[in-house]
Amino acid sequence: MTQLYIGLMSGTSMDAADAALVDFSADIPKLIATHRTPLSSELRAALLALCAPGPNEIERMAQLDTQLGELFAVTALALLKKAGVKPGEVQAIGSHGQTVRHQPGGPYPFSLQIGNPALIAQLTGIATAADFRRADIAAGGQGAPLAPAFHNAVLRSAQQDRAVVNIGGMANITVLPKDTQQSVTGFDTGPGNVFLDAWAERHLGQRMDEDGLFAAGGKINEDLLSEFLQDNYFSLAPPKSTGREHFNSAWLDAALKNHGDVSAQDVQATLCELTAASITDAVKKYAPTTQELLVCGGGTHNTHLIQRLRARLHPCTVESTEKYGVSPGWMEAMAFAWLAKQTLEGKPGNLPSVTGAKRAVVLGTICPR
Ligand SMILES: Nc1ncnc2c1ncn2[C@@H]1O[C@H](COP(=O)(O)OP(=O)(O)O)[C@@H](O)[C@H]1O
Numbered sequence: 313m314t315q316l317y318i319g320l321m322s323g324t325s326m327d328a329a330d331a332a333l334v335d336f337s338a339d340i341p342k343l344i345a346t347h348r349t350p351l352s353s354e355l356r357a358a359l360l361a362l363c364a365p366g367p368n369e370i371e372r373m374a375q376l377d378t379q380l381g382e383l384f385a386v387t388a389l390a391l392l393k394k395a396g397v398k399p400g401e402v403q404a405i406g407s408h409g410q411t412v413r414h415q416p417g418g419p420y421p422f423s424l425q426i427g428n429p430a431l432i433a434q435l436t437g438i439a440t441a442a443d444f445r446r447a448d449i450a451a452g453g454q455g456a457p458l459a460p461a462f463h464n465a466v467l468r469s470a471q472q473d474r475a476v477v478n479i480g481g482m483a484n485i486t487v488l489p490k491d492t493q494q495s496v497t498g499f500d501t502g503p504g505n506v507f508l509d510a511w512a513e514r515h516l517g518q519r520m521d522e523d524g525l526f527a528a529g530g531k532i533n534e535d536l537l538s539e540f541l542q543d544n545y546f547s548l549a550p551p552k553s554t555g556r557e558h559f560n561s562a563w564l565d566a567a568l569k570n571h572g573d574v575s576a577q578d579v580q581a582t583l584c585e586l587t588a589a590s591i592t593d594a595v596k597k598y599a600p601t602t603q604e605l606l607v608c609g610g611g612t613h614n615t616h617l618i619q620r621l622r623a624r625l626h627p628c629t630v631e632s633t634e635k636y637g638v639s640p641g642w643m644e645a646m647a648f649a650w651l652a653k654q655t656l657e658g659k660p661g662n663l664p665s666v667t668g669a670k671r672a673v674v675l676g677t678i679c680p681r
Pocket residue numbers: 322323324325326327328479480481482505506508509519520521522523524608609610611613614615644
């Protein structure tokens with residue numbers, strides 16, 4: 313008997329809605345099919361605008377909540393068509409939603425994801441679990457990162473100390489000690505692709521620096537790099553999580569103010585190094601015994617970034633999660649399929665040692681079909 317779940321994900325990069333159909337009937341989750349709907353420039357711009365305070369936010373947010381709910385549903389239906397699977401065969405959908413504001417540290421902590429799950433359930437005919445971050449925040453946690461519990465479930469080894477780093481818009485690390493007596497830890501290391509995309513858009517008119525070619529042709533500016541790395545977030549002790557509230561174009565422009573003489577290509581090289589350096593620092597400080605770093609997320613395809621990580625982390629090896637059968641581009645979507653399964657089965661989805669929550673809790677709200 314199959315145990316089919318769909319995971320829906322759209323991360324801080326706001327590049328696409330990702331859908332993964334996963335079968336959990338065997339010990340190792342099996343990725344059955346995938347489908348990706350790129351976000352249009354208009355939708356992306358509207359979502360980006362919502363990430364910072366502005367006029368008429370409630371109406372704009374509510375409309376985008378509906379628009380995204382439809383987009384996620386259409387993506388899930390296209391996925392099912394591709395796989396030749398009927399909605400009735402799927403146990404549930406786990407939908408992350410699109411984060412538009414993440415403030416786990418304020419006097420009234422919250423993390424807000426949109427993409428109406430009730431609409432997803434109605435349009436697909438599949439029960440949909442969503443709003444996974446709220447319960448963890450209610451239990452005193454950061455609400456993030458949530459993928460570490462899934463990394464633990466699929467990539468932990470008894471033979472070697474591993475760490476997993478997901479390089480999306482932001483980057484997050486999961487530390488997986490081989491000793492099962494030791495707890496799994498993890499946190500957001502800081503920016504992943506977010507500045508690489510923003511700078512490529514500004515100077516190349518492209519959504520990304522494909523394969524890191526622009527960065528690879530530039531020279532790292534050490535002064536600028538150390539200015540970037542002076543940001544308090546990097547020295548903050550975990551648990552911690554971050555997003556576009558902090559690492560955004562205003563942050564970048566402020567850091568660049570005193571470095572007007574650095575060429576656009578050298579800035580790209582330095583931003584790429586910022587991602588590599590902040591991940592490396594996190595490994596060295598919080599996972600110094602790591603023998604193998606496994607990489608997932610879109611940043612895995614940035615050849616130059618991966619080269620820089622390898623150079624900085626040697627002798628610790630850097631490999632794609634593909635090595636252990638998990639497609640790096642689909643890890644996050646698979647994690648939300650898994651989280652939906654946990655929710656339906658009444659099992660916890662968070663790791664208090666990662667998020668700082670007071671206890672492990674069942675995450676998510678279920679919208680019945
Ligand atoms: N070939 C590539 N070269 C460089 N960067 C890439 C490539 N493919 C994907 N990316 C990066 O990955 C990002 C998407 O990664 P993803 O894991 O979906 O992040 P998020 O979870 O934030 O949406 C893109 O915005 C881009 O920066």
